[in-house]
Amino acid sequence: MMVTYKLFSEEIEEVDYQLIAIHTTIEDFRLAYFINKNLSISLSKHPEDLSIQDKNREIYFSRFYFEDDNNSISWNLIQNKSEDDQNMATLSTGLFADSISRVSTKTHLIPEYKRVDYFLKVDKSFTDAQIQETISKIKKIQKVSTVYTIDAEKIKSKNNLIF
Numbered sequence: 001m002m003v004t005y006k007l008f009s010e011e012i013e014e015v016d017y018q019l020i021a022i023h024t025t026i027e028d029f030r031l032a033y034f035i036n037k038n039l040s041i042s043l044s045k046h047p048e049d050l051s052i053q054d055k056n057r058e059i060y061f062s063r064f065y066f067e068d069d070n071n072s073i074s075w076n077l078i079q080n081k082s083e084d085d086q087n088m089a090t091l092s093t094g095l096f097a098d099s100i101s102r103v104s105t106k107t108h109l110i111p112e113y114k115r116v117d118y119f120l121k122v123d124k125s126f127t128d129a130q131i132q133e134t135i136s137k138i139k140k141i142q143k144v145s146t147v148y149t150i151d152a153e154k155i156k157s158k159n160n161l162i163f
Contacts, residue, residue, distance in 0.1 A: 017161075018125070019120075019161070020120040020134065020147060024118065024144045026144070028077070031077065032064040035138060039138075043075060050109070060082060061109050063078050074123035074124070080113065081109075081114075083106050083107075109157075110161070135149070
């Protein structure tokens with residue numbers, strides 16, 4: 001007789017990080033610079049972008065990180081939107097027959113929050129006071145329109161944040 005064990009995803013998906021949503025028009029590297037300046041951390045470009053599979057293609061999101069060994073905190077600034085250009089062959093007749101058009105597809109790392117431009121994932125349970133202090137410092141960055149926390153437990157696509 002063979003015994004079968006089942007693992008339910010709810011049992012192993014324990015969230016041990018804080019997630020801060022950032023709305024801004026600033027480019028990723030400039031935002032990382034301003035966050036470094038305001039929070040006194042040292043975010044730097046990760047050698048590998050974060051990637052997910054979507055409809056048989058790989059989608060990449062920029063990622064900046066900082067390992068604060070003194071305080072045992074891991075900081076990750078992750079892009080939420082990625083634009084992917086694809087060539088689409090046109091199979092019509094007439095003037096534009098056999099032409100190739102470029103189609104731009106926008107994909108979101110966390111589709112439930114399509115308006116969020118970046119997420120700051122902090123791998124440590126901060127107190128409410130620490131989170132509010134972090135948010136207020138990020139809000140001081142020019143061109144950042146809004147910043148707030150997100151309950152990561154309620155995100156359907158939280159598996160995209162496992163890296």
